[in-house]
Structure formats: C-alpha cells, structure tokens
Amino acid sequence: MHRYLSVALLVAGCTGTQVTSAPPRTSPPAVRTPELVSKIPSQSTAKPERRVLAAVPPAPSECNDFRAHALGATFDCSDRKHALTALDRALQEANAMARDAALAVLGSCSGLEPGVVLALRAEYAPAACGDVIVGDFVELNKPKLTSGIADALSGLKLAAQLTRLVRSAPQIAQPYTKERIDAFVRGVMATWATEQANAIGELSIKGARLTGYGKGLVAIDAGLADMRFVEIFRQVPLPEEFANDPELAEAYYSALDQGLEPRKARGRDAALVGLRLFSEVGALHDSRVGEARRQLSRLYNGRRIDALDSLLLPPLEAPTLADEEHRLAVKLPTFYVAFVLGATDPAQVDMLRALFEQGLPAAVHMRLERAVLSPVMQQLYARSLFELGRTYWRAADFAAAAKIGTNHSTVSEVNTLISALSHALENGPRDAAAMMLGGTQLGALGSLSELDSLAKGKGLNAALAAYDAALVRELGPAGTADVEFYKDLASRYERAAALLKDPALKKVARERAAAAAETAKKLH
16 A cells, blocks of 8 residues: 655645545556645735744845945935936946945935835845835835835835745655655645745735736736745655655656646736736836746746747847937836836837837837837837737737838838738737637637748748748647648748758757658658
8 A cells, every 4th residue: 555645735735735645556556636625725824914924034145235225325316317327327337236336325316206216226136135125115105106116116025025935945854754754744844835825825915906017026926936836846855665666756746746736827827917917018028027938838838938939030230329318228127117218209219229128118109009100110119019929929919010011111121021920920819828728729820821922032031931930830739730730840940941041040940840750750
C-alpha cells in the first residue's frame, strides 16, 4: 500500500483543499487526483490584518539606503524647464543608488506634479523597496495628489510587498523519509502556505480598491505571487520511495499539478487583469509586463501569450534625443508621460519616436487617431498599434493598424508590411484573456493573402513577409492539422529561409522548416 504525499497538505494552506489517500499500487501506478472541495477564498481568512501582513518578508537591507535619501529632499525648482533638466540629469545616473539620491532632492520640486518624483524613485529602485520608499506619503499628502498619482503610489507600495511573497519556502533536511516529509508538510509547510496565501489575498483586496495603473501594478504582482506557488510546491522533496520509482513520481507530480491548478488559475486571472490595465495605459516595454508574459507563457504553454513575439519587422531608426524632453520620453514609464511632459503634439515625429521606446500613452493614441498624419507619422502610429496588439493580443489594435496603410497616397514599404501582417491577425482574440482562456480559435486569425503577395517579391520586405506568414499559419489548430498542413508550413519556412539574409534568422527558418517536414512524415 502506497500513501502518496498529500497534495492538499501543500495546497490546503492557500485553498482549503482536501484530498483522499491513493488507492493500492497497481501497474502503471495510480495516484488519485485531489478533490477540490472549496475554491480559493476571495479574501483573507486570517484576522486581524496585522497578523496576515506579518507573513510579508521584510524589505531587503539595501532598501534602507533608499529610505535615507528622502531626508535630503529640499531642492526647489519652480521653473518647469529647470525641473525637467534636473529630472533628466537624475535619470541619466546608471547606478541605482546615485540615481535615487539625485531624484530625492527633487522631491519638493514645484515644477513637477506632486508625488511624481517619489513614484519614479519607487519605479527605478528594486521592486521590493517600493513600500519603504513610498512610506506614508499618500496618507499624509492625499489632498495635494491627483487620484492617478495617489493610486500609483499606493500600487507601488502594495506591489513591493507582493513581490516579496512566495519567494523562499521552509526547507527540510535529509533523510527524506515518508514520515518526516509528511510531518513537515502537515506542520511547517502548511502553516507557511496559509500565511503566504492570506497575505496575497489581503493585499489584493487593497489593490482592487485602486484604479487604473495603480490597480494594474497590484494585479500583476498578485498574479505573479500566486503563480510562484507552483514552483515552490514542486521543490518539496519526494519521499525516497517515490524518488526511486519514476512511474510513481510522475503520477505524484501529475496529481500535484492538478491540485495546484486553482492557485495557478487565480494567478493567471490576476495577471491578465493587470495586463489589460497596462494595455489601457499604452505601456509596451515594462519589466512587470515582461515578467507576467514570461510566467504565463511558461505555465500555459498551449496558449502562449508571447506567441507573436517572433514575428519580424524591419528595425527602427534610433530616436533623436535633441533635448531633455526627448530624453525623458525615452526613459519615463508610459503612465508618467502626461504628468511630466504634458500633452504631446501628434505632429512631432521625433517625440513620437522617443515615446515609442516605452509606449505611447492612451491620450497620444487618441490624438493620433483624429489627426491627419504624414507618411512617417502613419508608419510610427501603425507600428505602435501593431506592437500593442502583439503584446496584449488585442484584435482591435491589429484592425486599426491594418487600416493605416491605405490612408495616404504615399505608402511606405514598411507600412505595407505592417498592414499586411495586421490583416493576418485582425480576426483573432479580443485580448489576452480571450486568447488564454480558450474562447477564440487561433486557426482563423485573419487573411494571409497580403503577406503571401508581398512574399512573392524581393528584398527584405518579401523575406519578412514570407517568414511572418509561415509563423501566423503555424498558430493554427495543430490538433486538427493534417499532412498537407505541415507540408505547406515546411514549404513556407523554406521559402523564407531562401529570402532571408541574416544568418541567424535563416537558421531559425530552416529549423522550423525541418520540424514541420518531420511532423508531416510522422503523420503520413
């Protein structure tokens, strides 16, 4: 009789799950899937709040150095030009501590929106230090703060605490006998898991009261914390009798994964909420967005949110950094652009290109949508829409980008490619949530006809179009794909490999062609 290490003993601390013991060993081994008799609680089950949040690990010692910088925040700069110059100079500091010290002296700068400098300090410092840097600033200064900045500061504070959760679980020393591990999991591990999950729940409730960017900050870090449970639980050592039996170990891990599915799904859903809010801000290149997308792609390999990242477009020219406003546009997280730089003129090509490095704010997108744009501006706007579409899987962005290529008498080759690629994706999922939750079939994303037409030409555009058409084609429902599908796919990648000049890209195309051809042989 084999009694497997109860998944519920690992998960109970955060879900209240119960399991029954496994049936007698048969061949192949059978490990009963845990019976999930209750869902993850929507709020913390432990009271009072102080006891719940005591589970949050303290901030790293390095955060104290950032806190100390706030004591020197006496610099006054009422002139906006002077303020932007000083902010630009501070953000040019490569060393984190030097940068924070330079920002701290701008804390009372009247030429900048109240609270913005403090928020930027938290943004550029290690993520785990946000609550130490923000402190009680919001509570003490709320009448002076716009709601957006107040919520951003509160979000940074909560996100810092969340990012410290589910990082280091209790450990057990050898020997890994069933009895010792069973006692460890029932005791120390279960207590730790309960405390961590309740802390996530309590912080998430607070974050749900925020709006916009601040709410998005908390949602993403809450989702990441929940998803970290999966790896933490898989690191608990197996009893020796399991470890020495590959079949039983595999069955155990299968049951473990199933038992952890509610926590994993909770993390996914929270991260998707955060990504939606970041997409509304217009953020393209943000470390939190990148980490959320990586975790979601790793845990949900069948519905990879990063599946479009490999699509190829021509490289952009480097932005022109003519003055402090352009340099700040390149560095500032998208949310803060309006608070620091104000409204952006849609006719300023260099500024639009600089903003593209982080993302175009939603207000800029609205102005561009209404403006009459030059070919160069159209190209940048279409590119930004396409990048939003592929980052967040937003069909509306692809549809808008597809239209821009026909809005001017002089259409660039790049615009033609962006338009063709956007047409190939415009019928896809409404957003990342629809894609990941399986509500949209990926086999009918859009029409490949324009990409195929471009691929018949010569030069870089033809090569990129050939490769992109193959990649979009590959996103189809592989479960129902037949021999002819994979033969066509191999042919498409072979054509792209013949056209591509870059050795690395040529190699990737050839490898994909070989993989598709091999699959066709197996299905024959």
